[in-house]
Amino acid sequence: MTRPGLVATLLSAFALAAASASAQTSPDPDEGSRCVSDKVELSPTRYLRALSLDLRGDVPTAEELAEVAQRGEVPQSLIDEWLDTDAFAEQVVRHHRGLLWNNIDNLRLLNVNATLSRTPEGLHWRRNPARFYRGANVPCADRPARLGPDGEILTDRDGLEGYVEVAPYWDPTTSLKVCAFDAQEAEFSPEGTDCRTNAGDNDTGCGCGPELRYCTFGNVDLAINRGMRDALDRLLFDLFRRDAPYTELFTTRKAFINGPLAYFWTYLTRRNRGLLFEPKAVDMATVPEMHYYQEGTWVEVTLPPEHAGILTRPAFLLRFQTNRARANRFYDAFLCQPFNPPDGGLPVADEAAARDPDLQLRAGCKYCHSLLEPAAAHWGRWTEQGIGYLDPATFPPQRADCERCGLTGQGCSTECRQFYLVRSLSPQEDAFIGMLNAYKFRREDHVR
Incomplete structure (x- = not known):
């Protein structure tokens, strides 16, 4: 029998302490000043039932009850x-x-x-790209597609093409009628657009790719959400079942990938909806070749060092999409230190104090943000509204091009606009122009 790990010890001790406390009769010196529930001494069998529900989520068996009844106690x-x-x-x-x-x-x-829509006739098409394909938000004609001598898609006098039969990646045993423009398989359009990205939605030479791999249908893509959730659950189960040190929760690089996740990392990270999935949270060399429909098949992989631990896994970063939210959840859940205002409420501040852009100093905000701001900066190298890691080699604390565009207002790149301070809203922010957003209002005492 193995030695119980830290979590096991804590939970069993909690259950034992609860039962022991209920049996004690010595008065609490502060009992008169607090609302204390009446203490009830549990019989051995009732204690067994409580323990079983806490530790196993089920009631004890008849044999276990009989053994405890005979012994008069719950054996360790x-x-x-x-x-x-x-x-x-x-x-x-x-x-x-x-x-x-x-x-x-x-x-x-x-x-x-x-996302593909389906007509009553069973035609699958995409609504917004239809404006580029057919000049209006309409599907194709319900007839097989016709191709020209060079493989080009032919349309009728109304500008409508026909459909082709496609076996989709989420269920290759079926065949769907997909409008020919939407079913185009090119990775790059004749104009050079990368059809694997959102830019392909505005190019008539782009479609959903082979097996519709750059598109989805209905709630098919929710398997990706479930995969991110279940991958974290599976990691937790592995750690606790192995009786690993609790600190491994925050240091392990072990992860699990199933079919939907493998497909997502391979084909869909650039089909994002306002969320940043790149840089990817996995080393693509370790991602196994799996089919999307293999939702119940899991493969163990090793993540890059920057995604070690549960606090930088996709499910956590996407559930808490700002650095403040991530820090707040960590302090509340793991440190039992919720951010609350002081007793008696917040003092009334004058207008100048209420307008201080530094929340660590602003009246009414500083009671939480003096700690929350530097804590949130620990996630400063992981994208907000996303899961990517900002490598210092590409994203140093300060970038000359971002500082230049912030001071001149010209030529700001997407990276500068997303991750660096390029617009000052107050004189206090001027000193941080061109720095990573997480460095704004950083003080010397924050640096270790």
């Missing part, structure tokens, strides 16, 4: 046996779901232009 050996089970690991995973909130089913990860 039985508790140790329960702690060394899949059921206990599942219970701890459930507890951590309440800490991490890693269910991201509410997020729409992919661009709406990547």
Whole structure:
């Protein structure tokens, strides 16, 4: 029998302490000044039931109840046996779901232009790109497509093409009628547009790619959301089942990938909907070749060092999309230090104090943000509204091109606009022009 790990010890100690406390009769010196529930001494069998529900999520068996009734106590050996089970690991995973909130089913990860619609006749087409294909938001004609001598798609006098039969990546056993323009397989259009990106939605030479791999249909893409959630659950289960040190939660590079995730990392990261999936959170050399429909098949991989630990995994970064939200959740869930105003409320501030752009100093804000701002900066190298890591080689603390465009107002690149301070809204911000957003209002005492 293995030694219980830290989490097992904590949870079992909690359950034991709760039962022990209920049996004590010595008065609490502060009991008269607090609302304390009446203490009820549990019988051995009731204590067994409470332990079993806490540690396994199920009631004890008849045999276990009989043994405890005969002994008159719950044997430590039985508790140790329960702690060394899949059921206990599942219970701890459930507890951590309440800490991490890693269910991201509410997020729409992919661009709406990547979504195929279906007509009553069974034609699959994309609404917004139809304006470029056919001059109007209409599907193709319900007839097989005709091709010219060079393979070009032919249209009728109304500018409508026909359909082609395609076996989609999410279910290759079926065949869909897909409008020919939408079913184009080119990786690059004749104009040079990369059809794997959102730019392809505005180019008539781009479609959904082979097997429709750059598009989705209905709720098919929710398997990606589930994969990110379940990958974190699977990692937690692995750590707790192995009785690994609790600190591995924040240091391990181990991860799990299933079919939808492998497909997402390979083909869909640039079909994003306002979220940044690149730089990718995985080393593509380690991503296995899997089919999208292999949702129940999992492969262990090793992530890059910058994505070690649960606090930089996709499910966490997407569930908490700003650095402040990430820091706030960590302090609340793992340090038990929620950010609350002082007792008695906030003092009334004068207008000048209320307008200070530095939230660490602004009246009414500083009680939380004096700690929250430097804490949030720990996530400063991971994109907000995204999951990518900003490598210092490409994204140094200060970039000359971003400083130049911030001072002149001309030629700001997308990288500068997204990740660097290029627009000052107050004189206090001027000194930080051209610096990574996370460095704004950083003080010397924040540097270690």
